[in-house]
Amino acid sequence: MSLTPAVSSDDRIALARAGDETAFEALYREHAGRVYGLCLRLSGDRGRAAELTQDVFVRCWEKLGTFRGESAFGSWLYRLAVNVVWMANRGDRRREDRVMPVAEPDLLERGTTSGAAGLAIDLERAIATLPKGAREVFVLFDVEGYGHEDIARMTGIAVGTSKAQLFRARRLLRERLER
């Protein structure tokens, strides 16, 4: 008698769509780190990132019925996350032009170290100080690997704006990392 995996990833999605909280929790556990990382870098604020991560998964719960399996679940979820963060940032005028305090993510709280780890921490700090629009495009393009067309589709900005923001972000980052 074969021992097939009892609950596959597809099963979890199907169970969650049917209202099973435990299956949905499993999806949360699987993807929380990636979603939180995205929210943290896009928002530039740890507390805000936690709120947004919750918003993303609540939105995911609401929208699970529309997931058709045409892409990987993770890809679908991360796009949803980008959309949620983007809309939240646009809708929150209080945060307009916000510049993040330097040491928000846990990994930034270890202090500067040498070598590749040190470079990563410096880079994280520098990303956090970018203006919002530049930071968002840099994170999506250079960290997450989306193309300008994808970014334009997800966020509603023009492809040209995306390219301009990326150029600006890279210039600012180089300047700040070379100080």
Add this chain to the structure above:
Amino acid sequence: MNEKELQDAARQLPRSIEPPEDLWPGIRERIRQGKAGQGGGRRRKYRLFVWVPLAMAAGVAAILLLRPHGETWTVQRVAGAPRVNDAPLSASGTMRVGQVLETDDSSRATIAVGGIGRVDVQPGSRVRLVRAEATDHRLALAYGGIHAKVDAPPRLFFVDTPAGTAVDLGCEYVLETDSSGRGRLHVTGGYVEFAWSGARSVVPVDAYAETRPHRPPGIPYVSDAPAGLVAALDSFAFASAGAAAVGKALGAARSEDAISLWHLLSRVDVSERGAVYDRLANLVSPPAGVTRAGALALDPKTLESYWGRIERIHFRIVVLRGIRNVDARTGRTRD
């Protein structure tokens, strides 16, 4: 730093950053508070013009689901040359109540179980349609194997075997038996109850139960149960090994095997019940309200309450396998 070095450094940043705290409780609370409708939800935005057609559709669906299906079920040939009442089955056909589907060593067929599910009949099987009613969809598996997947409220689909009856509780499972009733149930989704002459085993996802003729169903065990436990449960259930087998089972059981000990509790001799309870309580602490006295008296509410905790932990272990390490004693995830 030049542009390429910057891009390389950006791509090497970890994409995943663990949240500083567990955000799940907040998400769960928001979901439970009904702030979010599940499954394409946005329920709060639905208006009457949405609900009325939905209600009508649900009514039609209910009528279709619950109406008698004319005592015939559709059968499809999957491979080889299955036969219905000795007549070769072409691409598809029907089975009426009382008719028998047989597959030889190279044949397979699929039966549509009314409107509630399907049964894949494995090679070398004999299946009879016993009843095709709205509240009783029933097959008899004389020998061979089936893979059943049912999407319906519990206790609408039954499979009789020579050793007892598998009762669907909303599930997917594989059931195999020989003509004497010696067989095995493997549940791959949901729960199945296997009942014989008043005795029953509730088999959850990722668990097995053995069957033997003229015996209560075997004690369920999880797929990765220790071999010593499986052997002891087999000896207890089918070889009348009694206290010796119980002792071995208690010694071999882990917290992950609580479903087995919970079943043992009501099967062992009253003189052994205390030892079984104590071991079970040591492996998975009983929930509030469950007392030793209540458990030893086999108080239904007590047993049901304990089972609720055990099956919840079991389900978390199964569903979070490969994602999170679940403490089998508590059901909590370990960081």
